[in-house]
Amino acid sequence: MAHHAHAAAHGDGHHGHAEQNWFLKYFWSTDHKIIAFQYMFTGMAMALIGAFMSYVFRMQLAYPGMSVPFFGHVSPDVYNALITNHGSIMIFWVAMPVLIAGFGNYLIPLMCGVDDMVFPRLNRLSYQLFLISTIVLIASLFAPGGGFGGAWTAYPPLSSTAKYSLTPMGSTLWVLAVALEFVAFLLGGINFIVTAMNARAPGMKAFDVPLVVWMIVVASLLFMASVGPLIAGAVMLLFDQNLGTAFYDPKRGGDPILWQHLFWFFGHPEVYVVLLPAMGIVAEVMTVFARKKLFAYKTVLYTVIATGVLSFFVWAHHQFVAGIDPRMANVFTVTTVLISIPIAEMCFLYIATLYGGSIRFTVPMLWALAFMAEFLIGGVTGIYLGASGYDIHAHDTYFVVAHFHYTFYPIAIIGTVAGITYWFPKMFGRMMDERLGKIHFWGSIIPFNFIFIPMFFLGMNGEHRRIYDFTNFPDLAVPWMQNLRIVSTVSLVVMLLFQFVFLFNFVWSMFRGKKADKNPWNANTLEWTADSPPPHGNWPADQMPEVFRGPYEYATPGRDKDYWPQNERA
Amino acid sequence: MSTKTIATQRASMNMPTGRLAVWWVLMSEVVIFGGVLVSYLLHRLSHAEWAAQAAHTNTWAGAFNTLVLLTSSLCAVLAHAAASKGNGPKAARLLWLTILGGFIFLVVKTFEWSHEIHLGFTLQSGGFWSYYYTAAGLHAFHVIAGMCIMAWVAASAAKNQDLHRVENIGIYWHFVDLVWIFLFPLLYIAK
Amino acid sequence: MILNLPSASTFAGDVDSLFMLVTWLVGVWFFATQAMFFWLLWRFRHRPGVPSQYVTGKEPHLKRWINIPHALVLVCDVVIIVAAIRVWSQVKQTLPPPDDTIRVVGQQWAWTFQHSGPDKAIDTADDVWTSDTLFVAEGRTYHFLLESKDVLHSFFVPVFRLKQDAIPGRRITGWFKATKTGTYDILCAEICGIGHGIMGGRIVIRTPEEHDSWVNQHGGAVEPEAAVTDTTATASAGATN
Numbered sequence A: 001m002a003h004h005a006h007a008a009a010h011g012d013g014h015h016g017h018a019e020q021n022w023f024l025k026y027f028w029s030t031d032h033k034i035i036a037f038q039y040m041f042t043g044m045a046m047a048l049i050g051a052f053m054s055y056v057f058r059m060q061l062a063y064p065g066m067s068v069p070f071f072g073h074v075s076p077d078v079y080n081a082l083i084t085n086h087g088s089i090m091i092f093w094v095a096m097p098v099l100i101a102g103f104g105n106y107l108i109p110l111m112c113g114v115d116d117m118v119f120p121r122l123n124r125l126s127y128q129l130f131l132i133s134t135i136v137l138i139a140s141l142f143a144p145g146g147g148f149g150g151a152w153t154a155y156p157p158l159s160s161t162a163k164y165s166l167t168p169m170g171s172t173l174w175v176l177a178v179a180l181e182f183v184a185f186l187l188g189g190i191n192f193i194v195t196a197m198n199a200r201a202p203g204m205k206a207f208d209v210p211l212v213v214w215m216i217v218v219a220s221l222l223f224m225a226s227v228g229p230l231i232a233g234a235v236m237l238l239f240d241q242n243l244g245t246a247f248y249d250p251k252r253g254g255d256p257i258l259w260q261h262l263f264w265f266f267g268h269p270e271v272y273v274v275l276l277p278a279m280g281i282v283a284e285v286m287t288v289f290a291r292k293k294l295f296a297y298k299t300v301l302y303t304v305i306a307t308g309v310l311s312f313f314v315w316a317h318h319q320f321v322a323g324i325d326p327r328m329a330n331v332f333t334v335t336t337v338l339i340s341i342p343i344a345e346m347c348f349l350y351i352a353t354l355y356g357g358s359i360r361f362t363v364p365m366l367w368a369l370a371f372m373a374e375f376l377i378g379g380v381t382g383i384y385l386g387a388s389g390y391d392i393h394a395h396d397t398y399f400v401v402a403h404f405h406y407t408f409y410p411i412a413i414i415g416t417v418a419g420i421t422y423w424f425p426k427m428f429g430r431m432m433d434e435r436l437g438k439i440h441f442w443g444s445i446i447p448f449n450f451i452f453i454p455m456f457f458l459g460m461n462g463e464h465r466r467i468y469d470f471t472n473f474p475d476l477a478v479p480w481m482q483n484l485r486i487v488s489t490v491s492l493v494v495m496l497l498f499q500f501v502f503l504f505n506f507v508w509s510m511f512r513g514k515k516a517d518k519n520p521w522n523a524n525t526l527e528w529t530a531d532s533p534p535p536h537g538n539w540p541a542d543q544m545p546e547v548f549r550g551p552y553e554y555a556t557p558g559r560d561k562d563y564w565p566q567n568e569r570a
Numbered sequence B: 001m002s003t004k005t006i007a008t009q010r011a012s013m014n015m016p017t018g019r020l021a022v023w024w025v026l027m028s029e030v031v032i033f034g035g036v037l038v039s040y041l042l043h044r045l046s047h048a049e050w051a052a053q054a055a056h057t058n059t060w061a062g063a064f065n066t067l068v069l070l071t072s073s074l075c076a077v078l079a080h081a082a083a084s085k086g087n088g089p090k091a092a093r094l095l096w097l098t099i100l101g102g103f104i105f106l107v108v109k110t111f112e113w114s115h116e117i118h119l120g121f122t123l124q125s126g127g128f129w130s131y132y133y134t135a136a137g138l139h140a141f142h143v144i145a146g147m148c149i150m151a152w153v154a155a156s157a158a159k160n161q162d163l164h165r166v167e168n169i170g171i172y173w174h175f176v177d178l179v180w181i182f183l184f185p186l187l188y189i190a191k
Numbered sequence C: 001m002i003l004n005l006p007s008a009s010t011f012a013g014d015v016d017s018l019f020m021l022v023t024w025l026v027g028v029w030f031f032a033t034q035a036m037f038f039w040l041l042w043r044f045r046h047r048p049g050v051p052s053q054y055v056t057g058k059e060p061h062l063k064r065w066i067n068i069p070h071a072l073v074l075v076c077d078v079v080i081i082v083a084a085i086r087v088w089s090q091v092k093q094t095l096p097p098p099d100d101t102i103r104v105v106g107q108q109w110a111w112t113f114q115h116s117g118p119d120k121a122i123d124t125a126d127d128v129w130t131s132d133t134l135f136v137a138e139g140r141t142y143h144f145l146l147e148s149k150d151v152l153h154s155f156f157v158p159v160f161r162l163k164q165d166a167i168p169g170r171r172i173t174g175w176f177k178a179t180k181t182g183t184y185d186i187l188c189a190e191i192c193g194i195g196h197g198i199m200g201g202r203i204v205i206r207t208p209e210e211h212d213s214w215v216n217q218h219g220g221a222v223e224p225e226a227a228v229t230d231t232t233a234t235a236s237a238g239a240t241n
C-alpha cells in the first residue's frame, strides 16, 4: 500500500507524525481510516471463511456423504459446527465489522468533516478486542471435541451442557468469542455516536448529516441498547457451562426459555443494526448516480427511528412455537407485521428518489439498485413468518433460511460491495475496473437468486433446518426436492467462482487502477473534498471544511453544475 | 500520541465530549444490569421457595455496604465541586476517600461471601445463589473497575490536570451506587 | 396448494389459506413496487442533454404516490394480522375436547410415543408405547402432551402444519385431528445435538377401526420404558394451553 506513504507526505503539521514503522502505522495506528481498513480486511477474510463453510455444507446437502473437494467427509458434528459458525461469522464477523465498524470508522469523521474519532485510542482498543475475538472464534473450531454446533442461536440446555453438546471447549470458546465481540462493538459504538453528535464540522446541523452517518449512528444506538441483556446472558451461559450455575437448567430452578428472550431481544434489533448501514450506503450511492436529491430526507430519517423503536417489541416472533404463552404470540404478530409500515415507507421513498433522475448505471449503482430489488423479497417473506398462524408451519424450515438470506445477502454482500466500489477511489486513490465490476455483478446476482429461491419451496414442503442429510427423512428425500438442493449448490459454486473476479479487481485496482482525483463521482458530501486517499488528519488543520447545506443538493435550480458540495460557499 | 485531535475539541452538542460519552456508557450498562435484574425478578416471582434461600443473606452487612457506598458517592460529589473550583489537590483527596469507600465495600463483601460459602451456599447451589453471586459479582467488578479509573483520575487531578474527568468518573460512580440500591432490596431484603 | 405437501389435519387447510392470503396481499405490493422501480429506472435513465430534476419530496402530487400506497399497505397489514391470529388461536389457543390423548417425549435423538390402550385413558397399565412411530386414528381429536428429557426438541408434523417445541421440565399440551390416512414424516425441528439430523419419526394415520384393532392387539403388551416416567412434568404457568 505504497500510496499511504505518499499520503502521509501530505500530512499536516498539526499532527506532526513523521514516517512510522510498518507496525506502528498499520497495526498500532489510531487513525480512523487505518482502523476502518483493519475491520474491513478482517471482515472480508472472515467472509471468505464463511463462504467456504457454506460451500462445504451445501455440497454435503446436494451430494450427501460425498467427500467434499478441498475439505473431505462431513460428519454430523462437523456439519453442525459448520452451519453454526457460518451463521455466527457472517453476522458477527462480517456484517457487523464491515458495515458498522468498517464503514462507520471510515465515513463518520470524513463525512462530518473532522480529523479523527473523538476517542482514537478507544477505537484502536475496540479493533484489538475484535481481533482477539476473531482468534478465539477460529480457535474454537479446532478445540478438542470440535467446534460448537448448537446453532448461532445457542439455545440451552444444548449449549450450556457439555453432556448434551459433546463440545465442552468449543461451546465455551464460542460464547467467549461472541461476548468479546460485543464488548468491542460497544466501545466502537460509543465512539461513533459521540463523534457524530459532537464533532461535526462547523455549520453542519443534524439534518445536514448524510444519511449513512445517521443510519450507522442509529444502528450503534440500537446495538448498545439491545446487547446488554445478552452480554449478561452470555456471562450466565459461560457460568452455566463452566461454574455449575443453574440459570438455564430447568432441573435446578433455571429456565432455558430465558436465554431465548435475552437472545432475541438483542437478535431482532440486531438485524436492523446491519440493515440500516446498508440502507445508508444505498442512499448515498443512489442519490449520486441518479443525480437526485433524496426524496423526503426527514421522512426517511423518521422511518429509521420508527423502525429502531419498533424493533424492540417484536423479538418473540422467533419464539412463536417455543413454548411461550400462546396469547403472547398475538401481541408479537401485531408488532411484527406493523414493522412493515416504516420499512415499506423507507423503500417507497428510496424508489421515489429515482423519479426525475438521470440514472447512470455504474457498478456501485448496479449494486445499490440490486439491493432494493432483492431486499424486497426478503422483506415481504418476513411477513409470512410474522403471521403467527403460518409460522407454526414455517418456523425452523428453509423458508426461514431463504427469508433471512434474502435480507442478509443484500445487506452484507450487495450493500457492502456497493459501498466498497463507491468509496474505493477515496480509500485507495484509484478507480476500480468497470468491466470486471459488471462481470462480477451479474455473476453474483443471478446465481444468488438460484441459490435461495429453491429454499422457499423446500421450506414450504417441510424441509427443516440444520439437517446434514435429508435422505434420512422419506418425505424429504424425494427426487424433486433433492434436485432443488443440487440447483442451489451448483449456483453457489458458480457464484463463488465469480468472487475471484472481484478479488482480482480489488487488488489489481488498488495498485494499477486509473488514478482517481478528489471527487470522481461529482458527489456533494465532505469526504470528496479531501485528497484521495485522505492523509492522516484528513484535511490540513487550517482547511477543515465548513458546511453550508444538506448532502443531497443535486440539480439545484439556477446552477450550471448539477451538484453542490456541502462545503461550497453560496 | 499526545497530540490532541480536532475531534476532541469540538462540541456540536454544547456538551463536553467526555461527559456525553459517559452517559452513553451508562446507557449500555443500564441494559446489562437491567437484563440480569429483570431475569432475576421474573424467576423470583415464579419461585416462591427462593425466599427461603434469600433468608440466609446478611441484611445488616448489605445495609452497611449501602451506607458505605452512599457516603463514597457524597465524596465524589464533593470532589466534583472542588474540581469545578479548580482545586485539583482537594478533588484528588476526596477521590481517594471515595476509593476508600469502595475498598471497605469490597472487604465487607469478602467476609459475607466467605461466610456464605462456608455455610455451603455456592454458585452451584441452585437458582437463587446463581443470581446472587453473579449479580453482586458483576456489580463488584464494576466497583473495582471504577476504583482503578478513579485512582488514575485522582493522580492527574492532584497535578491539576484533566479536571473535567473528576466529574465523569463521579457520574460513573453514582451509577455503580445506584445499581447497588437496586440490588440490595432485591437480593437481601425481599425474603 | 403448497406444492406436493398433503394436508392431513383439520387446520392444515387454514394454515394454507393464510399462506395464500399473505401471498396475495404482499404479492400485489411486491410486484407493484418492483414494476414501479424498474419503470423508473428505464424512464429516467441517463440521456445526454436531459438533466435530472430538483425534487425535494414535499410536492403534494408526488407525495400522493407514497402516502396512498402506504395507507393501503396498512390496511393489508390489518387483514393479515386478523387472519393470522384467527389461525393461530385455532391451532394453539383453543383446544377442543379430546377423544384420545397421547404423550410425545423427545430425547437425544428419538421420539417416544405413549398411546392410550383399549381403555382410552393415558397413564394406565394398558398403554401402548412405541418409539419413532406414532399411531393415530383419522377423525379423532387428540390432545398431545409434549415433553423432553434433555434438550429442546420440536415436534413437527408437516402434513398437519403443526409444530411445537418440547422443553425439558415442562409439559406442553396441544391438539390435532387427522383427516387423511397414510404414513408421513415426523421431524424434530429444533437443533438438539449431533443426532438432530437423524431424529425423525413416522406418523401412521389409519381409520378408527384399523387403529382400534391395533390398539387392542398391543394394549399393555409393550413394556413401558422406565425412563419416560421420570420426566418432571410440572407445567409452569402459562406454558401450557
Ligand code: HEA
Binding pocket: A153, A270, A271, A272, A274, A275, A317, A318, A336, A337, A339, A340, A343, A344, A347, A376, A378, A379, A380, A382, A383, A385, A386, A387, A391, A394, A395, A396, A400, A403, A404, A407, A408, A411, C025, C026, C029, C030, C033, C073, C076, C077
Ligand atoms: C437483516 C436481516 C433481517 C431483516 C431486515 C428481517 C426483516 C424481517 N423479518 Fe426476519 N429474520 C432474520 C433476518 C432479518 N429479518 C433472521 C436472521 C432470521 C432467522 C434467525 C434464525 O432463526 O436463525 C429471521 C427470522 C424471522 C422470523 C422468525 C421465523 C422463525 O424462525 O419462525 C420472523 C417472524 O416474524 C421474521 C420476520 C421479519 C419481518 C416481519 C421483517 C420486516 O422487517 C420486513 C419488512 C419489509 C417489508 C415488508 C418489505 C417492504 C414492504 C413492501 C414492499 C410493502 C408491502 C408489504 C405489505 C403489504 C406487508 N424474521
Ligand code: HEA
Binding pocket: A043, A044, A047, A048, A050, A051, A054, A055, A058, A083, A084, A086, A087, A088, A090, A091, A094, A095, A098, A150, A151, A152, A153, A401, A405, A408, A409, A412, A413, A416, A417, A420, A451, A464, A465, A466, A467, A468, A492, A495, A496, A499, A502
Ligand atoms: C450475513 C449473513 C449471511 C450470509 C451472507 C450468508 C451467506 C450464505 N449462506 Fe448462510 N446463514 C446465515 C447467515 C448468512 N449466510 C445464518 C445466520 C445462518 C443460520 C445458522 C444456524 O442455523 O445456526 C445461515 C445458514 C445457512 C444455511 C442453512 C444451513 C442449515 O440450516 O442446515 C444455508 C444452506 O444452504 C446457508 C447458505 C448460505 C450460502 C450459500 C451463502 C452464500 O451467499 C455465501 C456466498 C458468500 C459470498 C458471496 C462472500 C464472498 C466473499 C467475498 C466476495 C469477499 C468480499 C467480502 C465482502 C465484500 C464483505 N446458510
Ligand code: CUA
Binding pocket: C106, C107, C109, C152, C153, C154, C188, C189, C190, C191, C192, C193, C195, C196, C197, C199
Ligand atoms: Cu431433536 Cu432436533
Ligand SMILES: [Cu+2]
Binding pocket: A267, A268, A271, A314, A315, A317, A318
Ligand atoms: Cu426477528
